[in-house]
Amino acid sequence: MSLEVHLFPCLTDNYGLLAHDTATGRTTVIDTPEAAAIDRALEARGWTLSDIWNTHHHPDHVGGNEALKVRWGATVTGFGPDAARIPGIDVSVMEGDRVALGELTAEVIEVPGHTRGHIAYHLAAVKTLFVGDTLFALGCGRLFEGTPEQMLTSLRKLLPLPDDTVIYCAHEYTEANARFALSVEPHNAALADRWEQIQALRAAGKPTVPTTLGLEKATNPFLRWDSPGLRETLDLADADDVAVFAETRRRKDVF
Secondary structure (H helix, E strand, O other): OOEEEEEEEEOOOEEEEEEEEOOOOEEEEEOOOOHHHHHHHHHHHOOEEEEEEOOOOOHHHHOOHHHHHHHHOOEEEEEHHHHHHOOOOOEEEOOOOEEEEOOEEEEEEEOOOOOOOOEEEEEHHHOEEEEEOOEEOOEEOOOOOOOHHHHHHHHHHHOOOOOOOEEEEOEOOHHHHHHHHHHHOOOOHHHHHHHHHHHHHHHOOOOOOOEEHHHHHHHOHHHOOOOHHHHHHHOOOOOOHHHHHHHHHHHHHHO
């Protein structure tokens, strides 16, 4: 089994993500921020779009659904209880359901918090995870419809996956996220090293996505609620995990 992922810029700071099963030629796009950019990417690769996998309903994630469905005849998959907010949905899925891409299979993981109906797609056979706006490189999504407790529960679902799981998120937010991460965990040596790498990548015009779960666990403050250094900065040494996560998210919102 082999998966080829093509990442390319869309809109202001979104990424388009094409996932291609090399054995069968089937191709899905994870969310549809910009139909024209997705069309160009497909044509450049010589791929035919068979599927659209939506992670959540925000316009920069479903805005191209209908145009792409008309052009390519693609099947739209999304979270069943949120179907009314996902244009053109054909297949409704929930926690634990499986979605096929040729010979590959993705398991659906419900990860509410950013929105109440957010899902991620995990292709275990190729150690790949498409997380939408739940988890970013060095960040996590704003809590537009969910609570800190919900988001913490969602992120905890991802932690048992292998550390070498490759994570594709939907935005290039990493520089700003790194500056915040350094403000709340300034003595994290792994984070300091990563900051240097991020600056070099961005100076060269290169993306900081994808990342890996292991790297995020070592450097992302939103996965480090048990870090003594983070807790010291927040003055929450003895607080529960939800309180630490909530204060980290509050500080990021005003950073």
